[in-house]
């Protein structure tokens with residue numbers, strides 16, 4: 001492919017802004033999670049999808065447990081983005097010092113103070129390049145009204161503002 005097309009494809013993909021979330025699960029009984037992103041579709045049944053790296057630990061654990069949690073980060077929670085993307089040698093390592101609560105349907109670890117939280121039952125997994133599309137049926141949700149999500153766009157994190165502000 002021509003270099004200019006390669007650049008245009010990368011830049012075009014970078015314009016797709018997505019809410020940043022921590023995708024959570026259990027690793028040997030300890031909370032585990034990684035930084036990811038989420039999209040959703042609300043008509044019944046409500047579905048949520050995330051893409052997890054094929055061969056990644058979270059992807060493996062989500063399939064093994066058939067459940068996953070999603071904690072949508074708000075502005076001011078940027079520190080979790082790097083913390084949950086970092087290598088963690090031990091089960092539970094990424095959650096050290098991070099306040100979280102168990103979700104009511106599966107007891108999945110959900111980070112405190114997030115814009116929204118979901119528990120999902122795994123529905124399908126589809127291959128998607130180097131990642132897999134992981135689809136869940138939402139079994140429980142909670143939302144903190146009036147807060148704005150942290151957004152990933154063009155390789156960086158952003159806060160949301162209304163146009164013209």
Ligand SMILES: Cc1cc2nc3c(=O)[nH]c(=O)nc-3n(C[C@H](O)[C@H](O)[C@H](O)COP(=O)(O)O)c2cc1C
Pocket residue numbers: 020033034035036037051052053055056057058059081082084085086087131152
């Ligand atoms: C802003 C940001 C977004 C990310 N989005 C994803 C994602 O959508 N899917 C994914 O698998 N990893 C994503 N990552 C990378 C993972 O968090 C990282 O590779 C992590 O170490 C994977 O952990 P695991 O092997 O325990 O699953 C993202 C990282 C950052 C900083």
